[in-house]
Amino acid sequence: MPINYYIFLSIALFCIGIIGVLTRRNAIIIFMCIELMLNAVNLMLVAFSKMHHLAKPADVVAGTDGQLFVFFIMVVAAAEVSVGLAIIVMMYRNIHSVDVNFLNRLKH
C-alpha cells in the first residue's frame, strides 16, 4: 500500500483531534481527542518506519527507531492518562461538572 494513504489517514485523525479539542467543552472528550492526536502521530511513525524498512531490506535495523518512539509515546500517554483522569475527577468533585468553560477562575 502506498504511503500516501497512511499520511492522509493520519492527517485526518489529527485534524479531527484538533477540532475536537477546540470545539468540545466536555473535558473527557477533549482528553480523548488529545489521545486521538497522539495516535495519529503514532500511526505516521509506524507507517514511515515500515516504508523505511522496505526501502532497505538488507539493513536489519532500518526503521526500527520509529517503532521505538511509538512505544515511548504509548508509555508516556498511559502515564498522562492517569494524571489527566485524576485531574478530571478532582474537577468533577469541586465543581460537579466536567465542562472546561467553568474553569475560568484565573480570569478574576
Added chain:
Amino acid sequence: MQNALQIVWLIPFLPLIGFLVNGLGRKALSKSLIGIIGCGVVLASFIISIWAFYQVKGGNVYVANYFDFISVGSLKIPFAFKIDQLSAIFLLIITGVGFLIHVYSTSYMHEEKTEHFGRYFSYLNLFIFSMLLLVMGANFVIMFIGWEGVGLCSYLLIGYWFKNNVYNKAANKAFVMNRIGDLGFLIAIFWLVAKLGTVSYAEIFTVENVGKLSGTDITAITLFLFIGATGKSAQIPLYTWLPDAMAGPTPVSALIHAATMVTAGIYMIARSSALYSLADTTNNIIAVIGVATALLAATIALKQNDIKKVLAYSTVSQLGYMFLALGTGAYAAAVFHVMTHAFFKALLFLGSGSVIHAMGGEQDIRKMGGLSKKLRTTWFTFLIGCIAIAGIPPLSGFFSKDAILLSAFEHNKILYGIALFTAMLTAFYMFRLFFITFTGKFRGTPEQEHHLHESPSAMTLPLIILAILSIIGGFVGIPDVLMQGGDKISEFLSPVIYPIQHAGEPVSHSTELMLMGLSTVLVLIMIGVAWSMYRNYKEKEATGFAKVLENKWYVDELYDVIIVKPLNWLGSFLNSFFDKKIVDGIVNGIGRLVIYGGRQLRWLQSGQVGTYVLLMVISMLLFFVLQFFIRK
C-alpha cells in the same frame, strides 16, 4: 630653612579643628570654652603665620605638596600650599585681624544662647580656614576651594539670625551674586587647563608658558578672573550684595569687609599679576570699573543713615580704589591698601559694633548723637579710624591711598581726578558719620540714653590694638620721596609681583609732593565742611538728588526690573508652559498609553481554556506558514 616651613599646614588646619570642635560640641561646651577654642586656634595660626612671615622675609618661597587632589590623564592637580611674600602678608592680615575680631565677638555675641554661640564661632573658624586655604593654595583649584568656602561661610554668617526672613534673603543675595562671579573664575580655570594643561602658579607664571598664550587668551582669562573678582570683591556690577551683608552680626561684617572675603579678588589678581601685566585691555577695564565703583559707592555713602551701611559702602568704595591700583599696575599699592584697609575698616566696624551694643541694637545714626561723652574709647578709636580712612598723614590710609593716587596719576589724569574726588567724598561721608554719631545732642529715647555705657574690655581692647595698627600700619610703605628706602612693602613683594611697564616718564618728586599736599588739603577742607554741616545734626527729609543717593541710585530696583523680574517671568512661563504642558504631557502620555494598551490586551486573558487552545493552534499555524514563506 625650607624644612622649617613644613608645619605651615597647621595654619589652616587649626581653624578647621576649631570649626569641628565648636560645631559638633556646641551643645556640650560652655560659652567660655567655646570662646577660648575659637580664639585660641586663630591665635595659634597667627603665631605660626608670623613665624612663616619671618621665614619668607629673606626671599624664600616654600611649596608643600601633600597629595594628588585630582589626577585625570595628563592633568595632575596636587593639593599643595605655597608660602611666599604675597601669601605671607595675607596670612598675617587674615589671622591677625581675624583673631581680634574673634576676641571682640566673645563679648559682642555673649547674649546669644550657648548653642548659637558655638555655631557662630564654628562658622567664624570655618571662614578663617577657607580664607587661609584661598591664599595658601599653590594652584587655582585650591584657591577655588577656599573661594567657594568663603562664599559659603558668608552665606552662613549673614544669615546667622535665620529667624529673620530679610536676613535670609540678604544671605541668599550674597550667595547668588558670588556664584555669578564664581562662574567667571571657573571658566578662567578651564581656559588655563585647556591651553596650558596645568593650574599651578609655579608652572603657569613662567615666561615660557605665558608665551604660549595668545593675546586673546590672556585677555579672556584675565577678564574671566576679573569677573570672579567683581563678585567676591563687590565691584560693579556685582557689588549690591555687600551692603546687604550688613544683616549679619557686626563682627561678621568686620570679618567679611576687612580681613577676609572681599580681599580675595585683590589677592587673586595680585597673584596672577604675571598674566595681568600683559593684558592692557583688561587692565583698562579694571581701572575704569574700580574707579567707577569707588565713586558710585562713595556717593551712595553720603546719604545713608544706617551706621553699618555707610561703612559697607565705604568698603565698596575702598575696594574700588584697590582695583584702580591693580588696573594701573600698582599691585604692591593694592596689597598695601588691603592691609591698611583691613586695620581701619575692622576698627570702624568693631567701633560701630560697640556703638550699636551701647545703643541696644539701634543702627540708625539719626537716633544717635553726642555719644562721645559716654563712649570715650569707642569715640577716640573711631576718630582714628575716620582719620585713617580719610587719608590724613601720617596715618596708614594716607600712605596706601597716596600710592594708589600716584599710580592713577601716572596712568591717566582723568582716573586720577575721579579718584581724588572720591577721596574727598570719603573724608566727607566718614566725618559726616562721625559727627552725627558722636557730637551734638543725643536724639534717641531716654531709655537708650540711660542704658548708654562703654563696652567691656574684650571689645575695647581689639579697638585699641586696631587703632594703633591704623596709626602705624602705613609706615611700612612710606614713599621714596619722603624717606629713601621707606617703601618696604613694595620691596618685600617685588619677588612675586610683575609690575606693568609704564610708557610715560615717572612723575618728578616735586609733582609727587604737590599731589600729596593737594589731596591732604582737599581732605582737610572736606572734613571742615562735614564739621560745619553735621556737628549739630538735625533730621530733615531728603529731597531731589539726595533722595536718589539715599536710595542708592535705585540700583537694586534697576536690577530688580531688568534681571529679577524677567527671570521670574521666564520661570513662571517655563513652569506654566514647558513644565506643565510638555514635560508633564510626555510623562502623563506614557502612562495613558500603557493604560490604554493594557485595556486593549485584557480581552486575551479571558480565562476560557478553549480560547487559549484556539489561540495556540492559530499561532502555531501562523508560524508554519511564516516558516514556509521564509524558506522560500
